[in-house]
Amino acid sequence: MFTPALVGFSVQKDEFWFKELSGVSLSADVVINTKNESHKFSGDVLFTHRGISGPAILNASLFWHKGRICINFLPKFSEENLVNGKKQLSSVLPLPKRFVLEFLINFGLKDRAYYEFNDDEKSIIKRLFAYHFAPAGTFGFERAEVTKGGVKTISLDENLECKSVKGLYFIGEVLDITGMLGGYNLHFAFASALKVASALKNN
Numbered sequence: 001m002f003t004p005a006l007v008g009f010s011v012q013k014d015e016f017w018f019k020e021l022s023g024v025s026l027s028a029d030v031v032i033n034t035k036n037e038s039h040k041f042s043g044d045v046l047f048t049h050r051g052i053s054g055p056a057i058l059n060a061s062l063f064w065h066k067g068r069i070c071i072n073f074l075p076k077f078s079e080e081n082l083v084n085g086k087k088q089l090s091s092v093l094p095l096p097k098r099f100v101l102e103f104l105i106n107f108g109l110k111d112r113a114y115y116e117f118n119d120d121e122k123s124i125i126k127r128l129f130a131y132h133f134a135p136a137g138t139f140g141f142e143r144a145e146v147t148k149g150g151v152k153t154i155s156l157d158e159n160l161e162c163k164s165v166k167g168l169y170f171i172g173e174v175l176d177i178t179g180m181l182g183g184y185n186l187h188f189a190f191a192s193a194l195k196v197a198s199a200l201k202n203n
Contacts, residue, residue, distance in 0.1 A: 018052055028042075062178060
């Protein structure tokens with residue numbers, strides 16, 4: 001079975017405020033927890049009219065299986081700096097002002113100094129260090145960089161020939177091999193094609 005990979009996430013109602021930030025980008029840490037391990041990706045996050053995308057999100061999508069993800073929107077900013085800030089949040093936080101204001105509006109808060117918020121409001125603001133949410137889904141195949149899934153490598157020999165059907169070879173994305181952003185998938189497509197071409201030539 002094939003599924004979209006290296007793809008952005010659409011959002012559910014609670015995160016519709018993301019859509020109001022279309023075009024805004026920022027640096028963040030994105031964490032995906034699977035059954036046995038945690039995967040963290042650092043890089044740019046881009047808000048779109050459909051949800052959220054960008055390099056960190058695309059790489060994280062490789063490990064997402066209809067569950068929650070966590071984004072640290074302030075990976076290089078400490079809670080101490082937040083607590084000690086005397087200015088309005090939009091001036092203190094190293095985030096696009098448009099993002100901060102939209103975040104506050106979504107939670108019914110005003111732009112003021114951290115010490116002016118009550119404890120419940122402070123807890124909401126601290127979610128910027130660990131914002132958990134469940135995507136509604138992905139942007140689909142039409143927006144995906146690659147696909148995930150395909151022919152299992154265990155069924156092939158070292159020349160990518162099917163063990164059970166002689167003369168049948170598989171290359172590129174049809175195989176259950178998917179790399180992160182950075183040209184790895186394109187490189188594998190060419191490398192696997194060269195491997196099969198060499199095997200056919202030698203036969």
